[in-house]
Amino acid sequence: MKKYLLSLTLSLLFIPIVLWGQNTSAKSLSSRLDTLIKYQLPAGSNVGISVYDLTTGKSLYTYQSDKLSRPASTMKLLTTITALARPDADEPFKTEVWYQGVIERDTLKGDIYVVGGYDPEFDDEALDSLVNTVSRFPFSVIAGNVYGDVSMKDSIYWGSGWAWDDTPASYQPYLSPLMLNKGLVTVTASPGEKGEMANIECVPASSYYTVTNETQSRTPSAGRFGVSRDWLQNGNDVIIKGNVESKRIGTVNIYSSQDFFMYTFLERLRAKGIQCPAGYAFNELQKDSLSVQMALFETSTQDVVNQIMKKSDNLNAQALLCRLGAQATGKKRISDEDGLSAIRKQIKALGGDADSYKLADGCGLSNYNYISPDLLVSLLKFAYSRTDVFQKLYKALPIGGVHGTLKYRMQRGTPSHKNVHAKTGSVTAINCLAGYLRAANGHEVAFAIMNQNVLSGAKARAFQDAVCDEVIK
Incomplete structure (x- = not known):
């Protein structure tokens, strides 16, 4: 009994000490x-x-x-x-290619749809993957139209309250369900002989944009290296300026992400030997009995x-x-x-x-x-x-x-x-x-x-x- 009372007394004495320690820690x-x-x-x-x-x-x-x-x-x-x-x-982000129609001999008698699922990680390699898969189908002529389906999102390509003068910045993209390389062009400049223009490589490669090279190699008086475009006029001429002392990398966004995607998609189909329509349009895929999925690219949510x-x-x-x-x-x-x-x-x-x-x-x-x-x-x-x-x-x-x-x-x-x-x-x-x-x-x-x-x-x-x-x- 005495042992029990002693334990109880010590416990009662210990509780306020612990609480006091916790309180002083919080106060501290x-x-x-x-x-x-x-x-x-x-x-x-x-x-x-x-x-x-x-x-x-x-x-x-x-x-x-x-x-x-x-x-x-x-x-x-x-x-x-x-x-x-x-x-x-955990559902992945998807980009799909479908066709509607029939393939007869060497010709697709129907239309192709590229359906955007707003995959923000869809890059140059992903586009090549889609194009390669499509090119393996048994046709080399598209007798119909090629459409981009961007119906998932409205046409407002900026967020509410975004600053207009951030337009050319890589962190402010033109939003679309079809995005290629986040709507950006990455420019790598490598120096040549002193005073000469630097060597330029652009990714993704596409004739949707043009490049003006105004750089000088190893010439400090040429000024600071920079990459921009005529963003006030929505121009897509990528202008590269300044001194290139060593390898430099810059980025600039391109006006109209969905056009950048579709133009480059068609360009790469042609490079595979497929005869395509001269242009493209935007239209929503209405699936029917003649709709066939040709290609699928997925990116995980993680x-x-x-x-x-x-x-x-x-x-x-x-x-x-x-x-x-x-x-x-x-x-x-x-x-x-x-x-x-x-x-x-x-x-x-x-x-x-x-x-x-x-x-x-x-x-x-x-x-x-x-x-x-x-x-x-x-x-x-x-x-x-x-x-x-x-x-x-x-x-x-x-x-x-x-x-x-x-x-x-x-x-x-x-x-x-x-x-x-x-x-x-x-x-x-x-x-x-x-x-x-x-x-x-x-x-x-x-x-x-x-x-x-x-x-x-x-x-x-x-x-x-x-x-x-x-x-x-």
Whole structure:
């Protein structure tokens, strides 16, 4: 009996000590983060922070966590998590070629349709794969028409609130269900003899665009190397300028992704010896008894998500948003709003008020997006609760100091090195970071840091890294 009473007494004495230790630890974190905000938050800027311990199910710290902020590319977390939570999330992105008609002797008496499924990873090799498969059919003459089917998405080729003067940038594509190489041309310039033009290689190769080479090899006075086009007039003459001292690579988007795709598709069919119509048109495939699938190219959802997270790929996020809309509604013709409605429904399912936020696109390029750190953490908590979702998301997120958009942050020797898996987000005056980290005590933590009105991205990133370091300690 005495032994029992002694054990009970010690237990009662121990409980307040443990609780006191936990409280002081929490207070210590709050105090450290408050100090960071006071002394290291860039002058004139603002921040919202939410930190949640997934292991204990408790909030660790909040600061203006319910305030609306522009998310930049952390918006991709909402799109991706919502899409991955669907039962049909693993369906691949498809690009198909069909014909309608009959093949008699050496001639296809009918029409060919290239049906776009909004595959954002469809590249030069994928196009060759389609063309090679089609060329193996027993005809060398197409007596009908060749159509591109882009009916999956409306004809609005930019997202709501995208900046017009970002037009030639590689991160702002012309959106279409038929995309070749993300609608981009990659230019590789190799130097020749001093003063001579550099040698130029363009991928994908196509006569849909022209090239003007104004470079000079090993000539500093030629100015900075650059690749552009007459984007104000929607021109597709790729202009390459400047000094090429060593191998240089540049990219530029091409006006009208769907035309770029179809023009190049026909060009490569002709190169295979197939006699094609002089041009192409756009029309929707209406399948009937004479419809035959000729070729199929598929890209896995995981490959698309990997690019969204590690490379912060805007096209991939918009493609996933469109596919989300198609899956959620069952409709064939989709607008961005269909995908955004699915995200709002997910927010409501988690107990949030979707009307309290502004969702304008799936990637974060839009100036109209407004969400909060609390909302980001809510979605991250949900993803963590779903093993099927979390595994796909977590493996795609950049790792601090290792790869993706965090490769050159959180370097070796800092607490955050290899312990932070998170999505970055950056546009002018906006810098955000949201994801997961593993604390020193082994706990898994979800967090969101949304810096606003800070012109120095370097200072904002240093502040965010410091916050992560403190949470991990």
